[in-house]
Amino acid sequence: MFLWFHKLGSPPHFYRIAGRWIPWLLAIFAVLLLSGLYGGLFVAPPDYQQGESYRIIFIHVPSAWMSLFIYVVMAFCGVVVLVWRMKLAEVVLISSAPIGASFTFLALATGSLWGKPMWGTWWVWDARLTSELILLFLYLGVIGLHNAIDDKRIASRAVAILAIVGVVNIPIIHYSVEWWHSLHQGPTVTKFDKPSIHLSMLIPLLLMALAFKVYYVLTLFQSSRAELLKRERNSKWVEELSRGQ
């Protein structure tokens, strides 16, 4: 197990493995996305209160979940970067940031679009919305900090600290609707009780969540490979790779 992990940590090995996985991930993503969208937009019935407008949850909720998940991945990579100085973790950390920022933006934007007709407002400064906005700024901070420092190994260490510090925001986002009175509703699926969503709506929601997860891994592999090539451009394996083609 540890050996496998160690081997995966070597840049040329990861580069090869990730390249081999990309077409498969793309296929899985397409299947999940299409079945999730079909289930969500055509099969699932309208909601008893919100009618058709609730269907935005099939994008909104998976994006919001991904925005939290990717940040946790980044913080975990941050720990690996600081403690083990693993090059691949640096690459995964910084490659995740733009993807996470996009999902956060998508969650905020779709939530805002739904909020106008349902709540009666585009935006309120309640605990859930504000903490999610802070998450977006954390992602942008990670990207900005990484770009501000020329030596990418030093940049990675600085970014790792920011990623770890910011992870305290994640439980705040998740529990914000329980700790404080907020306009945003409480959790539907991720509670210990039975999910309070009908099965015909839950299945497409979970399909979409899986599709978004696969999409994350797919784009992560692609951008990590590009970042690896950029960082290792003077190494032997990249030289061999470019001569081979």
Next chain:
Amino acid sequence: MTPARKKRLALIGLMLIGIAVGLTFALRALDENIMFFFTPTEVVDGKAPQNRLFRMGGLVVAGSVSRPGDGLTAQFDISDNDKQVTVKYTGILPDLFREGQGIIANGKLGEDGIFVAQEVLAKHDENYMPPEVAEAMKKTHETATGAN
């Protein structure tokens, strides 16, 4: 794990604990400000601010919605199943506004105890179901309470 790595891991752990503790205290101190709204009970007990805008949240009492006067102004009671406050609002109500639904009103408490809202927001709950299921649930609930 080498001693250097152990030390770095411990440092990260300490850093996280420190931030978490500090943030907990900060958030607890700001509790009042992060709370998005007051409940009708808090308003009746005089815990809500006077002569200042604040938000009040609760359920619209069934059968309390009326439109006195020009038809643009709506008047209804908000309750938290304990105490209730009458709210007056002129403007467009959100889609989800209906009797029994949770709402949040932003406005001022008048001298007469009527809350004059400048903005009314609907608060959605976490339940999603098809209309037929909601209908069936209502029916079983009615027969269950009717039998008692």
